[in-house]
Amino acid sequence: MARPNDEVDALLREYADLIAITGGDAFKQRAYEKAARAIRGHPRDIGGLDAAGLRDIPGVGASIADKVEEYLRTGRVQAFDATRAAVPPGVRRLMSIPSLGPKKAMTLYRERGITGVDELVEAINAGRLSGLSGFGPRTREKILRGVAVARETGGRMLLDAAHDLADEAAQGLVAAGCERATWAGALRRMRETVGSVDLVAAARDPGPVLEAFTALPFAARTVEVGRVRAAVATAGGQRVTVRVVAPDGWGAGLAHATGARAHVAALRERAARRGLRFAPDGLVDVDAGERVATATEEELYAALGLDWVPPTLRENRGEIDAAAEGALPALVTEDALRGDLHTHTDLTDGLAPLAAMVEAAAARGYAYLAVTDHAPRLRMQRMTEEKILAQREELRALERGMGGRGAGGMRLLHGTELNIDPDGGVDWPDAFLAGFDLCVASIHSHFGLDRAAQTRRLIRACENPHVQVIGHPTTRKIGLRGRIDADLDAVFAACARTGTALEINGHPNRLDLHDEHVMRARRHGVRFALDSDAHSTRELANVRWSAATAQRAWLPAAEVINTWPLARLRRFLGRDAERP
DNA sequence: GCCGTTTTCGGCCCGACTGTTTTCAGTCG
Numbered sequence: 001m002a003r004p005n006d007e008v009d010a011l012l013r014e015y016a017d018l019i020a021i022t023g024g025d026a027f028k029q030r031a032y033e034k035a036a037r038a039i040r041g042h043p044r045d046i047g048g049l050d051a052a053g054l055r056d057i058p059g060v061g062a063s064i065a066d067k068v069e070e071y072l073r074t075g076r077v078q079a080f081d082a083t084r085a086a087v088p089p090g091v092r093r094l095m096s097i098p099s100l101g102p103k104k105a106m107t108l109y110r111e112r113g114i115t116g117v118d119e120l121v122e123a124i125n126a127g128r129l130s131g132l133s134g135f136g137p138r139t140r141e142k143i144l145r146g147v148a149v150a151r152e153t154g155g156r157m158l159l160d161a162a163h164d165l166a167d168e169a170a171q172g173l174v175a176a177g178c179e180r181a182t183w184a185g186a187l188r189r190m191r192e193t194v195g196s197v198d199l200v201a202a203a204r205d206p207g208p209v210l211e212a213f214t215a216l217p218f219a220a221r222t223v224e225v226g227r228v229r230a231a232v233a234t235a236g237g238q239r240v241t242v243r244v245v246a247p248d249g250w251g252a253g254l255a256h257a258t259g260a261r262a263h264v265a266a267l268r269e270r271a272a273r274r275g276l277r278f279a280p281d282g283l284v285d286v287d288a289g290e291r292v293a294t295a296t297e298e299e300l301y302a303a304l305g306l307d308w309v310p311p312t313l314r315e316n317r318g319e320i321d322a323a324a325e326g327a328l329p330a331l332v333t334e335d336a337l338r339g340d341l342h343t344h345t346d347l348t349d350g351l352a353p354l355a356a357m358v359e360a361a362a363a364r365g366y367a368y369l370a371v372t373d374h375a376p377r378l379r380m381q382r383m384t385e386e387k388i389l390a391q392r393e394e395l396r397a398l399e400r401g402m403g404g405r406g407a408g409g410m411r412l413l414h415g416t417e418l419n420i421d422p423d424g425g426v427d428w429p430d431a432f433l434a435g436f437d438l439c440v441a442s443i444h445s446h447f448g449l450d451r452a453a454q455t456r457r458l459i460r461a462c463e464n465p466h467v468q469v470i471g472h473p474t475t476r477k478i479g480l481r482g483r484i485d486a487d488l489d490a491v492f493a494a495c496a497r498t499g500t501a502l503e504i505n506g507h508p509n510r511l512d513l514h515d516e517h518v519m520r521a522r523r524h525g526v527r528f529a530l531d532s533d534a535h536s537t538r539e540l541a542n543v544r545w546s547a548a549t550a551q552r553a554w555l556p557a558a559e560v561i562n563t564w565p566l567a568r569l570r571r572f573l574g575r576d577a578e579r580p
Numbered sequence: 581g582c583c584g585t586t587t588t589c590g591g592c593c594c595g596a597c598t599g600t601t602t603t604c605a606g607t608c609g
Contacts, residue, residue, distance in 0.1 A: 027592060031581035061582045099598090101607050136600055349593095349609095378609065380593045419609095444609055445596080 012036035020102035041351040041536030090116030153479035156193035176212030184257035190548035196239035206244035249282030251294035262316035312551035332557040334547040339368035342531035348374040348381040360537035370413035375427035377419040413437035424460025433466035442471030454486035472512040492524040506546030518553035
């Protein structure tokens with residue numbers, strides 16, 4: 001992990017879990033969780049901070065500041081060691097299974113000696129859990145379902161973590177003397193999870209590069225070292241590989257390492273028909289027995305009679321024919337976004353105050369920002385009409401104070417994230433909803449309703465004239481929770497009919513809608529919102545992953561409402577004129 | 581363990597759902 005904030009976040013969350021498992025003070029546990037979250041979302045790098053500097057972060061007091069300082073200095077915290085020793089690491093991993101919390105994890109350990117997920121599954125299948133209080137047939141089945149969801153991602157990394165690791169590795173390779181180095185594979189295609197981080201490096205002599213690679217700080221273990229390739233594993237078991245190519249074969253090498261297997265196979269076939277051999281280390285004219293220079297990917301694709309294909313499309317889903325015909329789509333990009341339509345502040349569960357979120361959004365060059373804190377039915381957020389109206393006043397005042405146009409000429413929209421109840425109703429009455437510039441409506445409960453009920457509630461939410469965006473429409477959390485069961489085509493049709501946009505939520509563990517559903521929704525004529533769902537200033541950058549997901553679905557900017565100028569967006573929202 | 585203060589201890593995010601222990605503990609958003 002590259003960022004010390006993220007390392008400390010993981011450390012403090014681990015300790016919080018251990019407190020819960022060992023039956024420690026629940027408030028102490030919460031204090032550690034809160035500090036972890038605050039440090040993760042802290043806008044600055046904590047690497048250079050001393051204990052006093054750390055204490056300035058809200059939620060970090062003297063005790064945690066000292067422990068974090070000790071960790072940053074020595075790489076460990078002595079006070080944690082005793083608690084750690086009392087709980088096998090696998091017991092904590094049990095808590096990642098839905099329906100298993102600290103109490104049940106500890107019961108499994110104490111009563112049945114279970115110290116890991118595999119053991120738990122084995123115990124259930126062998127009937128060893130019968131008679132154990134709290135683990136009736138329905139719970140046992142829920143556990144097995146949860147394990148199945150987790151295994152779908154089976155140790156794969158989320159995009160943001162994979163990206164941080166890749167960035168560190170690429171920098172390390174360049175520092176080791178490569179002419180250039182970057183990541184390829186599933187990460188460059190921006191698949192939602194990444195099994196291994198695969199890098200390509202350009203150098204004339206691979207030997208020293210591979211040697212330096214296996215010595216990089218994150219490489220806990222060398223898996224293999226060949227003539228031009230090497231693979232290492234991180235302490236967390238994540239695989240990182242590198243292939244070294246000659247600088248004049250960089251384009252071919254990068255393309256070979258980037259495309260999905262089927263895309264690369266199609267390129268290879270196309271090359272063969274032209275008397276060329278497309279290999280991981282370059283492009284070769286077979287008859288002449290000579291290398292064809294491909295210093296860039298553009299040269300490689302051109303040699304095959306193709307336009308350059310954006311990495312996010314390289315899945316063999318029609319992109320090669322389109323590239324041959326000069327018919328590749330103009331994809332939406334992160335830069336095309338003029339604003340963010342789903343963000344939170346510390347009025348509910350965000351970390352940053354309104355003014356800080358506005359400032360950070362302005363620094364991104366946005367023309368507008370919608371602030372959409374949680375509505376009251378998410379009880380723990382304790383939202384009230386008074387509180388959200390006070391926020392509206394603050395937001396309007398902020399905008400007025402900045403010369404009527406917000407920071408940097410940015411306009412502010414006051415919104416909320418409503419909760420879609422089991423019947424499709426939302427938190428506030430129509431008259432109150434009419435006062436918002438924008439309402440995002442999302443499902444936050446009753447994930448287990450049957451298909452008909454889920455479909456009905458989503459369609460009813462679309463039909464609510466005050467709801468303009470459906471947030472994280474399928475509510476999946478990668479590796480944790482599957483999608484709700486709904487007739488998505490019926491929902492997409494309702495969105496198109498009612499002029500309700502679907503969100504592509506950029507939170508790395510959501511990416512919801514995901515690319516294949518975006519493709520399906522497009523066929524119904526739906527419009528999309530690419531949102532960060534930011535709970536801190538840093539998380540505004542999550543739209544990077546929204547844009548990547550949109551690209552994988554071949555989405556052009558014209559179909560994304562937050563690439564539009566404000567006037568057009570407001571017409572779509574039905575706030576300045578009739579809806580389209 | 582943090583925070584705010586009625587400055588040194590008391591409160592801290594609330595409540596619905598679920599399965600099952602049939603009266604409520606555990607989990608979750």
